[in-house]
Amino acid sequence: MQKLSFKTIELKRLILLLAGFGVLITLLSSFYATYQVQRQLHIQKTLEANRAYATKVAKITSLFLDASLQQLAYSAKKIAMHFDNEQVVKSELERLTLQTDTFNATIYARENAEIVSVYPQSIPVSGLFLQDSQSLKVLEAREPMVSEPFVSPAGNFIISLSAPVIDLNGTFRGFIGGAIYLDGDNILNKLMGEHFYQDGSFLYVVDGHGTLIYHKDPNRVGENVVQNDVVRQALGDRVGAQQVINTKGESMLAGFAAIPEVHWGVVAQQPLNVTLENLNWSLLRVVELNLPAIFLVFLGIYVFGSKISKPLWRMAKGVELTDSIGHNNVHNINAWYFEAAQLKAAIVDSTSKLTQRIVKLDYDRTTDPLTGLLNRRGLTHHLNQIECRQQCFSTLAVDIDHFKHVNDTFGHGVGDEVLKQLANELSKHARFGDIVCRVGGEEFLVLLPEINMDIATSVAERLRKSVEEVEFKHARRVTISIGVAFWDGITNTPNEILESADKALYKAKQMGRNQVAVV
Numbered sequence: 367m368q369k370l371s372f373k374t375i376e377l378k379r380l381i382l383l384l385a386g387f388g389v390l391i392t393l394l395s396s397f398y399a400t401y402q403v404q405r406q407l408h409i410q411k412t413l414e415a416n417r418a419y420a421t422k423v424a425k426i427t428s429l430f431l432d433a434s435l436q437q438l439a440y441s442a443k444k445i446a447m448h449f450d451n452e453q454v455v456k457s458e459l460e461r462l463t464l465q466t467d468t469f470n471a472t473i474y475a476r477e478n479a480e481i482v483s484v485y486p487q488s489i490p491v492s493g494l495f496l497q498d499s500q501s502l503k504v505l506e507a508r509e510p511m512v513s514e515p516f517v518s519p520a521g522n523f524i525i526s527l528s529a530p531v532i533d534l535n536g537t538f539r540g541f542i543g544g545a546i547y548l549d550g551d552n553i554l555n556k557l558m559g560e561h562f563y564q565d566g567s568f569l570y571v572v573d574g575h576g577t578l579i580y581h582k583d584p585n586r587v588g589e590n591v592v593q594n595d596v597v598r599q600a601l602g603d604r605v606g607a608q609q610v611i612n613t614k615g616e617s618m619l620a621g622f623a624a625i626p627e628v629h630w631g632v633v634a635q636q637p638l639n640v641t642l643e644n645l646n647w648s649l650l651r652v653v654e655l656n657l658p659a660i661f662l663v664f665l666g667i668y669v670f671g672s673k674i675s676k677p678l679w680r681m682a683k684g685v686e687l688t689d690s691i692g693h694n695n696v697h698n699i700n701a702w703y704f705e706a707a708q709l710k711a712a713i714v715d716s717t718s719k720l721t722q723r724i725v726k727l728d729y730d731r732t733t734d735p736l737t738g739l740l741n742r743r744g745l746t747h748h749l750n751q752i753e754c755r756q757q758c759f760s761t762l763a764v765d766i767d768h769f770k771h772v773n774d775t776f777g778h779g780v781g782d783e784v785l786k787q788l789a790n791e792l793s794k795h796a797r798f799g800d801i802v803c804r805v806g807g808e809e810f811l812v813l814l815p816e817i818n819m820d821i822a823t824s825v826a827e828r829l830r831k832s833v834e835e836v837e838f839k840h841a842r843r844v845t846i847s848i849g850v851a852f853w854d855g856i857t858n859t860p861n862e863i864l865e866s867a868d869k870a871l872y873k874a875k876q877m878g879r880n881q882v883a884v885v
């Protein structure tokens with residue numbers, strides 16, 4: 367696997383990467399923290415709302431049952447006065463059933479359990495004897511009661527509210543009962559159904575055994591859910607709220623309350639995922655609203671990163687393009703912050719030292735240390751330029767006569783002084799543009815650009831005479847021999863012309879020295 371190398375990544379990208387990573391981590395962590403806090407708040411709020419709601423519904427249901435029992439008690443009183451008058455009984459049952467929507471059906475049964483009358487009369491149970499345990503319990507108890515759910519003689523799944531019929535003599539004459547059909551359209555649906563919310567919240571009511579007597583899904587009425595933790599708590603006369611897993615394995619936020627008079631329990635709940643759906647939506651909205659700001663932050667980081675990296679990048683390029691004598695454009699770069707300014711100062715300082723050193727080295731390389739004139743290397747540089755330009759020139763090869771004798775007679779130090787004085791003399795006679803150099807021990811060369819052979823010969827003669835008259839320190843008189851050559855800028859090469867000048871010099875020496883000669 368190839369190793370990731372940061373050396374190829376630009377600084378502005380690294381800054382973007384680092385800052386972007388920081389921004390992302392901060393955003394994610396703040397979103398996560400907000401989500402967790404909001405999640406807890408939503409759950410607490412929903413639990414509390416469901417608890418309050420279950421409590422309220424339990425209270426309303428309790429009041430409803432009380433009121434219904436009172437209605438039955440009133441009718442029972444009326445029937446007690448006419449219990450053997452079939453017409454009165456019938457019309458009272460009719461009134462009881464129709465005047466309110468409380469009961470789906472009403473009956474009057476004698477103390478021997480025989481059904482005397484029923485409303486609606488279409489139910490074919492008149493004359494039958496009640497045999498179910500709930501009805502027998504009522505006959506036995508002889509007091510107002512709310513039954514457990516049971517299947518009526520007509521085959522309906524019902525709960526029955528009942529009131530004893532006791533005549534003026536205090537004799538028990540049976541009971542009247544109001545049936546609420548649990549598996550059909552009933553008063554509980556009207557009471558509870560109105561409170562069913564579109565947001566997935568719903569409630570259900572269980573009897574004392576945990577059997578559903580009301581549920582928004584009518585198919586579930588009659589199902590036993592006593593194993594549900596909140597159902598058990600509600601049946602234990604407790605009020606509260608908690609998160610539970612229902613019988614279908616769904617996580618619910620449930621509030622519960624008891625109706626102690628009938629040992630029923632009410633549970634109001636909302637699926638956890640519905641509660642969190644709202645939260646997810648709100649958080650997505652928060653993210654959406656934050657997007658422009660996030661975009662601006664990234665843009666800012668990119669722009670700022672570019673500004674930070676720009677001077678460094680330009681300095682790197684500047685150093686890379688530094689020329690052979692150490693010149694570059696680093697001093698023009700706007701190093702606007704501390705580190706960049708420090709780096710720029712260091713680069714400018716080191717390149718200027720480098721330039722000085724290169725200039726010094728170049729000078730040393732091309733200059734004769736004794737006389738300060740150009741040496742052979744310095745001469746080569748000028749010759750190359752002349753050759754490139756194809757510029758004609760004359761050259762004078764100058765050599766001190768019997769210099770060995772000077773050295774031998776006056777010493778090497780005096781010899782050096784003679785060399786320096788002669789170099790001075792040659793320079794003094796040079797025009798602007800002439801090139802004077804020391805090419806050997808006591809050998810000098812003078813290049814005279816754009817000068818022809820004739821003029822060069824007369825310049826050489828003038829020079830020779832002038833040197834002849836110079837008073838050299840210690841050595842007194844010194845003479846020179848000069849060989850002259852000319853290059854027309856076309857034929858041969860400048861180096862061949864220098865050789866010609868040397869030959870002319872040799873000729874001058876042969877001719878007796880202190881001479882000017884041409885080949």
Ligand SMILES: Nc1nc2c(ncn2[C@@H]2O[C@H](COP(=O)(O)OP(=O)(O)OP(=O)(O)O)[C@@H](O)[C@H]2O)c(=O)[nH]1
Nearest residue numbers: 765766767768769770771773778779781782807808
């Ligand atoms: N003082 C001094 N002497 C040098 C220097 N370079 C070369 N010489 C001497 O210059 C002398 C050159 O001698 P030769 O080549 O025999 O030539 P010459 O004595 O001048 O004789 P001709 O050139 O034939 O007239 C030698 O003695 C070298 O030691 C230098 O830098 N300083």
